[in-house]
Amino acid sequence: KAGVTQTPRYLIKTRGQQVTLSCSPISGHRSVSWYQQTPGQGLQFLFEYFSETQRNKGNFPGRFSGRQFSNSRSEMNVSTLELGDSALYLCASSSRGAGVTDTQYFGPGTRLTVL
Amino acid sequence: GQQLNQSPQSMFIQEGEDVSMNCTSSSIFNTWLWYKQDPGEGPVLLIALYKAGELTSNGRLTAQFGITRKDSFLNISASIPSDVGIYFCAGNGNAGNNRKLIWGLGTSLAVNP
Numbered sequence: 314k315a316g317v318t319q320t321p322r323y324l325i326k327t328r329g330q331q332v333t334l335s336c337s338p339i340s341g342h343r344s345v346s347w348y349q350q351t352p353g354q355g356l357q358f359l360f361e362y363f364s365e366t367q368r369n370k371g372n373f374p375g376r377f378s379g380r381q382f383s384n385s386r387s388e389m390n391v392s393t394l395e396l397g398d399s400a401l402y403l404c405a406s407s408s409r410g411a412g413v414t415d416t417q418y419f420g421p422g423t424r425l426t427v428l
Numbered sequence: 429g430q431q432l433n434q435s436p437q438s439m440f441i442q443e444g445e446d447v448s449m450n451c452t453s454s455s456i457f458n459t460w461l462w463y464k465q466d467p468g469e470g471p472v473l474l475i476a477l478y479k480a481g482e483l484t485s486n487g488r489l490t491a492q493f494g495i496t497r498k499d500s501f502l503n504i505s506a507s508i509p510s511d512v513g514i515y516f517c518a519g520n521g522n523a524g525n526n527r528k529l530i531w532g533l534g535t536s537l538a539v540n541p
Contacts, residue, residue, distance in 0.1 A: 419463075
């Protein structure tokens with residue numbers, strides 16, 4: 314079974330631009346979560362989507378948004394990029410429904426650099 | 429955001445030595461997960477724990493879910509060079525429908541051959 318895939322793997326943008334990152338979960342997984350990883354803050358939860366609905370949200374500004382499609386693929390968008398948005402953005406998928414703890418499997422991440 | 433207290437922050441050991449790291453939380457968790465991350469890659473799940481007191485092994489790795497449900501540890505026996513990486517603990521509370529994982533800041537492990 315193929316793992317979680319993320320595209321692109323690397324991205325360089327300038328301040329003020331916007332960016333869209335893509336994630337394809339493991340086949341059959343319906344939950345997709347996004348995380349921002351920086352050396353000083355570790356992994357910070359952005360949001361989770363399940364069956365095309367945002368189910369949980371972290372403490373990030375509205376510039377960070379996401380969506381999920383009917384095939385469970387997910388995208389996240391960051392508008393008006395700031396230098397501090399430079400990070401590794403990780404996507405994780407899991408299989409189970411709401412209210413059940415389950416295990417998340419991560420993709421390799423998209424390394425975003427904002428100049 | 430909320431984080432777990434993971435220690436030690438880094439370790440430098442000789443090949444063949446055993447390693448122990450732990451995570452503590454101020455709140456009760458229902459799940460403890462241990463991940464390893466190699467440079468440029470996403471975290472890979474090593475061990476998942478779902479019950480207080482549970483002791484689970486995966487090869488040379490052993491992890492335990494603390495009785496108080498506020499801590500967990502990971503042991504690596506007879507370390508080898510490929511154990512190098514960053515090890516993260518993550519916990520999942522059960523506040524309503526909150527399924528967000530809370531993460532430690534990682535333990536960076538270096539192994540001297």
